[in-house]
Amino acid sequence: MNAHIQSEETRERDKIARLSRSLYERGLTAGSSGNISVRLADGWLLTPTNSCLGELDPARISRLDREGNLQAGDPPSKEAFLHRSMYDVRPQAGAIVHLHSTHSAAVSCLCGLDPTNCIPPLTPYFIMKIGRLPLVPYHRPGDKALAEVIRSLAVKHCAVLLANHGPVVSGPDLEGAIYASEELEETAKIFLLLQNRPTNCLNSDQIAELKAAFKLDF
Numbered sequence: 690m691n692a693h694i695q696s697e698e699t700r701e702r703d704k705i706a707r708l709s710r711s712l713y714e715r716g717l718t719a720g721s722s723g724n725i726s727v728r729l730a731d732g733w734l735l736t737p738t739n740s741c742l743g744e745l746d747p748a749r750i751s752r753l754d755r756e757g758n759l760q761a762g763d764p765p766s767k768e769a770f771l772h773r774s775m776y777d778v779r780p781q782a783g784a785i786v787h788l789h790s791t792h793s794a795a796v797s798c799l800c801g802l803d804p805t806n807c808i809p810p811l812t813p814y815f816i817m818k819i820g821r822l823p824l825v826p827y828h829r830p831g832d833k834a835l836a837e838v839i840r841s842l843a844v845k846h847c848a849v850l851l852a853n854h855g856p857v858v859s860g861p862d863l864e865g866a867i868y869a870s871e872e873l874e875e876t877a878k879i880f881l882l883l884q885n886r887p888t889n890c891l892n893s894d895q896i897a898e899l900k901a902a903f904k905l906d907f
């Protein structure tokens with residue numbers, strides 16, 4: 690491994706630990722739930738299994754090759770296959786954040802969601818960062834059948850919501866994936882606050898205008 694690649698990896702390890710702690714301290718993840726990955730030139734980094742995002746040791750973050758085999762660090766999260774499925778079909782994804790954040794997880798348990806778009810177009814910021822959010826039907830934790838479903842949806846969507854579980858969000862880099870996850874969590878909170886209230890959503894012309902102005906591709 691040359692020095693340039695090594696220093697990039699060290700920087701990404703430090704950044705994962707720093708931003709994960711911030712998510713933990715702000716209550717966006719609890720206990721040992723949630724996992725975060727960053728794509729490298731020849732593989733990816735992923736938070737280890739049973740690790741608390743508030744207390745990651747950068748040197749122990751798992752390093753995987755492109756196929757998901759452990760090369761260094763602690764054993765990876767058992768949800769590694771969620772990340773790999775998304776990277777496989779989204780070459781533009783540089784990082785993936787999966788949280789059990791409260792409001793998004795609450796929405797994932799609601800009856801009557803539109804499975805093609807679980808959160809209505811309430812704000813332009815949600816449209817710009819997430820677009821449409823499809824619902825992945827419930828699978829038990831670790832069920833590898835999830836991989837195929839995510840692969841099929843992530844071709845067209847940067848984020849999906851796992852039913853009775855939580856969101857999986859990709860971004861061009863770690864900051865982008867985290868900002869999109871936070872936008873999703875805040876919009877989920879707004880959506881829950883508005884339950885059973887008459888609501889103005891953005892209409893199709895307003896969404897088309899955003900897609901054109903910001904070159905959105907969902």
Ligand SMILES: [Zn+2]
Nearest residue numbers: 723768787854
């Ligand atoms: Zn999970």
